[in-house]
Amino acid sequence: MDAGNDEPVIHSKKVCVVGAGMAGLAAARELQREGHAVTVMEQSGDVGGQWLYDPRTDADDPLGAAVPVRVPSSIYACLRLISPREVTGFSEFQFTPKDGDGRDPRRFPGHREVHSYLRDFCDAFGLMEAVRLNTHVMRVAPIAVPMPTSTTRQWAVRSVRLAGSDTYDAAQEKEEEEEVFDAVVVATGHNSQPMLPSGIEGMEEWRGRQLHSHSYRTPEPLRGEAVVVVGCGDSGKDIALDLCRVAREVHLAANASSTEEATTPAIAKMLANHRDVLRLHPRICRLHPDGHVSFADGSSIVADTVIYCTGYGYSFPFLDTGGAVAVESDVVGPLFEHVFPPSLAPWLSFVGLPRKILVPWFFETQARWIAQVLSGRRALPSEEEMLRSVEEHYRAMEAAGVPRKHTHNIGGVDILKMYELGEKYCDSSPIEDWKKELVMSKIASMNDDAETFRDSGDDSENVQKGVQAWRGLAARANKDKTMATGEAEADALGHG
Numbered sequence: 026m027d028a029g030n031d032e033p034v035i036h037s038k039k040v041c042v043v044g045a046g047m048a049g050l051a052a053a054r055e056l057q058r059e060g061h062a063v064t065v066m067e068q069s070g071d072v073g074g075q076w077l078y079d080p081r082t083d084a085d086d087p088l089g090a091a092v093p094v095r096v097p098s099s100i101y102a103c104l105r106l107i108s109p110r111e112v113t114g115f116s117e118f119q120f121t122p123k124d125g126d127g128r129d130p131r132r133f134p135g136h137r138e139v140h141s142y143l144r145d146f147c148d149a150f151g152l153m154e155a156v157r158l159n160t161h162v163m164r165v166a167p168i169a170v171p172m173p174t175s176t177t178r179q180w181a182v183r184s185v186r187l188a189g190s191d192t193y194d195a196a197q198e199k200e201e202e203e204e205v206f207d208a209v210v211v212a213t214g215h216n217s218q219p220m221l222p223s224g225i226e227g228m229e230e231w232r233g234r235q236l237h238s239h240s241y242r243t244p245e246p247l248r249g250e251a252v253v254v255v256g257c258g259d260s261g262k263d264i265a266l267d268l269c270r271v272a273r274e275v276h277l278a279a280n281a282s283s284t285e286e287a288t289t290p291a292i293a294k295m296l297a298n299h300r301d302v303l304r305l306h307p308r309i310c311r312l313h314p315d316g317h318v319s320f321a322d323g324s325s326i327v328a329d330t331v332i333y334c335t336g337y338g339y340s341f342p343f344l345d346t347g348g349a350v351a352v353e354s355d356v357v358g359p360l361f362e363h364v365f366p367p368s369l370a371p372w373l374s375f376v377g378l379p380r381k382i383l384v385p386w387f388f389e390t391q392a393r394w395i396a397q398v399l400s401g402r403r404a405l406p407s408e409e410e411m412l413r414s415v416e417e418h419y420r421a422m423e424a425a426g427v428p429r430k431h432t433h434n435i436g437g438v439d440i441l442k443m444y445e446l447g448e449k450y451c452d453s454s455p456i457e458d459w460k461k462e463l464v465m466s467k468i469a470s471m472n473d474d475a476e477t478f479r480d481s482g483d484d485s486e487n488v489q490k491g492v493q494a495w496r497g498l499a500a501r502a503n504k505d506k507t508m509a510t511g512e513a514e515a516d517a518l519g520h521g
């Protein structure tokens with residue numbers, strides 16, 4: 026605190042954000058707003074992270090065994106948002122429909138529209154000035170020299186410019202550079218590094234094609250084939266439906282011991298709608314060299330291709346903290362509230378680790394907290410208290426019978442916790458009730474019918490009123506923001 030008044034003294038820090046996906050951009054905006062000097066390093070040739078669709082794949086490594094994978098985005102061509110745009114926008118710059126070439130005004134738009142929106146967001150806040158594209162971060166490590174004070178730390182960030190290519194390829198490394206920052210925010214996402222199921226025998230010997238959904242883009246290469254899709258999550262259902270248009274047979278293998286157990290209302294509708302081509306199976310057990318695939322109920326089929334839609338794991342190959350923060354059984358820890366490693370806080374932090382959360386709202390909330398702690402506006406508990414809180418969290422999960430691997434699955438375990446965290450650690454405005462209702466009702470619709478929920482007009486009266494009011498207010502606010510940016514640019518160029 027300033028001795029003379031109650032206003033906190035705001036300290037500006039030099040901060041490196043790793044990754045310019047939705048989380049990295051949220052971090053950049055919040056850090057910039059708090060007055061920090063921000064540099065965002067992004068290995069791709071554009072911002073957007075997952076939403077920067079890349080028709081290329083890790084074709085020579087279709088199961089994604091290499092760390093890191095070369096192509097960061099796992100988005101396939103047919104992908105549409107699963108959350109409506111009214112709840113998928115930054116709070117200062119809502120995701121309003123836009124007219125114009127290539128824009129997609131639907132409530133649940135396709136991936137290109139999300140990418141265009143992220144570019145619009147960058148333009149509205151001048152974020153591109155802070156972003157270094159084609160810059161792969163190779164190493165982040167605390168600097169082991171005496172610190173100015175015992176409470177601060179500095180970080181060496183080593184990066185390499187990927188001249189002539191926007192995918193990471195060690196063979197092409199060029200222009201290596203090491204810089205020093207006061208703090209590093211890791212925002213590298215968790216939807217790039219494939220996770221494969223354990224317990225399937227014969228994967229090594231199978232002679233058919235195998236790939237992870239990370240390397241799936243379009244169904245065309247599998248035209249006329251018999252394909253097994255492993256996993257019934259969002260990607261598994263999407264890809265199975267996409268394949269139904271061109272494949273000879275599509276076999277959906279659930280993580281369940283019987284088809285009865287696996288038949289959710291959404292899957293029952295998919296099976297009814299595509300009965301000529303789509304079949305459901307329980308857990309896959311074995312791949313046989315002759316092309317047979319056998320399942321937990323003793324049944325088997327012959328397939329050409331197996332696609333593993335089995336999710337992604339946390340991976341930070343560039344992070345060298347001497348074990349202060351590590352990934353173990355898909356848990357990043359120890360982390361206070363999924364953000365700060367207690368022994369390195371607040372100089373190292375993470376945005377975007379939690380799963381099944383409302384984005385970018387949750388990212389903004391985390392980023393605002395980090396920005397305010399770094400500037401001195403907010404304080405963290407002591408290292409011991411933070412560690413105690415992490416241990417308590419693990420104990421509470423164990424007592425509730427929640428497996429440790431769900432540590433970061435906030436929305437999947439208790440969606441209310443997501444809102445609670447946002448309101449607890451910084452002054453973000455609470456999410457309106459109609460938006461909370463909309464989130465819950467769309468999850469229910471999606472679980473009921475994976476094919477129609479995006480286009481069904483099943484909103485309650487309360488939600489309809491909220492959406493109506495949102496459309497008007499959000500469009501006006503964005504227009505003001507864009508005009509203000511245009512005026513600022515004109516001023517900077519000397520035109521009134």
Ligand SMILES: Cc1cc2nc3c(=O)[nH]c(=O)nc-3n(C[C@H](O)[C@H](O)[C@H](O)COP(=O)(O)OP(=O)(O)OC[C@H]3O[C@@H](n4cnc5c(N)ncnc54)[C@H](O)[C@@H]3O)c2cc1C
Nearest residue numbers: 044046047048068074075097106107161162213214216377
């Ligand atoms: C198939 C699929 C469908 C999805 N659908 C939805 C949906 O409908 N709704 C929804 O809300 N979410 C969805 N998601 C989740 C989506 O990932 C999040 O919405 C959000 O985009 C995550 O943002 P992020 O910034 O945390 O990570 P990412 O978008 O993955 O961005 C991370 C960035 O870090 C960069 N990076 C990584 N390592 C380095 C390095 N060493 N150096 C420099 N840069 C690096 C990457 O290139 C990337 O640009 C989906 C994800 C997938 C894979």
